[in-house]
Amino acid sequence: MRSRFAHAAALAVGLLSALGGLKPAMADGSGSATLDAIRARGQLLCGMAGTVPGFSLPDSQGVMKGLDADSCRAVTAAVLGDVSKTKFVVTTTQNRFTALQSGEVDMLSRSTTWTLGREANLGLMFAWVNYYDGTGFLVKKSLSVKSAKELDGATVCVQPGTSTELAINDYFRINKMKFTPILIADLAEIQSAFLSGRCDAYSTDASALATFRFSQGPKADDLVLLPDIISKEPLGVMVRKGDDKWFDVIRWTFVALLTAEEKGITQANVDSFMNSNDPEVRRLLGLEGDLGKALGLDNKWAYNVIKAVGNFGEIWDRNITPMGVPRGINNLWTKGGLQYPPPMR
Structure with missing residues (x-):
């Protein structure tokens, strides 16, 4: 018995040596099947309504505008570095979940309420809340x-x-x-x-x-x-279950938007923070540490996000403030709101 076991072990070691050792799934990629697919096609597919002023509605030039649209652009900036590579896919209340489940879209940013039933039954989950509503x-x-x-x-x-x-x-x-x-x-x-x-x-x-x-x-x-x-209607961005690394990318992109606002970093002044001595700012902007690498991204991923769409407050002011809607509970926690970004470390 011991002899057969030792022989089998020796064969296994020899096979590993011949193959150069076993590699985990997607070891040559980002660790996310969704992220690898986005990079391969050079485009992020974002499901949305496309009919709601302030959230997702084309302007007179056909450019999609709104909080949900900019949420998608922020993620595209993080993973591809170019917001023009966002493709907006219009969905309805009836087909939005199917579109995400089937892979027709990579993420759903469609003023969708985070509920137990949706997260437990659909094979989908919410990565972040971009609007607390009712x-x-x-x-x-x-x-x-x-x-x-x-x-x-x-x-x-x-x-x-x-x-x-x-x-x-x-x-x-x-x-x-x-x-x-x-x-x-x-x-x-x-x-x-x-x-x-x-x-x-x-x-x-x-x-x-x-x-x-x-x-x-x-x-x-x-x-x-x-x-x-x-x-209570916490409106969030959804992804498919089973791709944790992609979930991480979506979640921490929103944290980066909030952290930038908290630190006073804007689309216009982000370059002036590249000499900051604040450790959290330096980690956020990829000046030290490997936060981007941990997500399967470039370490300047958050810099690219802020440079492309600004911080969360700028996104709000660009899309929601003109509608006459006060920010209220959607403000940062430092201003009495519910948006509380975890630490960037």
Whole structure:
């Protein structure tokens, strides 16, 4: 028995020697199948809505603008160093998860709420929250409604298959109220239905309601965003489970955006920080340490991100502030908000 075992061991050692030793999976790559695929095609595929002002909507030149769009560009800058290599793939509330599961997109940045059911059932997970939101209601001023609790018996326009649909069902049930849902999948159609009087209220994330109201121009005063926020809606960026290194890249790209804001590093002044004596700044910008290498990236990955899109505050001011939405709980923790970046070390 011992002789056979020793013989087998000797054969194994010889085979290892002949092969140069076994290598872990993807040892010659980044450690991430997704990241290696992105590099091979030279393009990052980002799933988004493409219809929401402030989050993802093409401008008059066809350039995708918004918080979700810039979230994708930040990741592209980290992994490819060139935001022009971001390809935006428009998805719907019905096919967004399938698009990510099937590999049609590398990441989903689509104002999607982080929930247990989605993370436990879909084979997907949330890497970071880029907007803390909540479900709200928009009504016409002519309805003379001041609170959501006055909506008993109302018709409510809502997109099917969304966390909003679940939230308003819970809210009316808890408050022993009744309502009739008007389920419409297409965003433009649901907004048109609300404006035409087909429903008494329009419900979705309060941020989306605020930007929609803002988009009505002079007629915005005819619409009232009720003060009630009836649910927690942390909106985040999703990736597929099973590729931990890609998850790390997404998460720490957002941490880099927040850390840059915390340190006062902007798109315009980042080069002036290349002589900083602050150890965390030096690690962030790749001046010392190997944080980039740990992620499978160049050590200047975060510098590239900041140089391309600015810090998180700049992204917010560029896309959300013009919509008239206050930053509130989306502020840095140093300003009373929930955005708290872990240390860069």
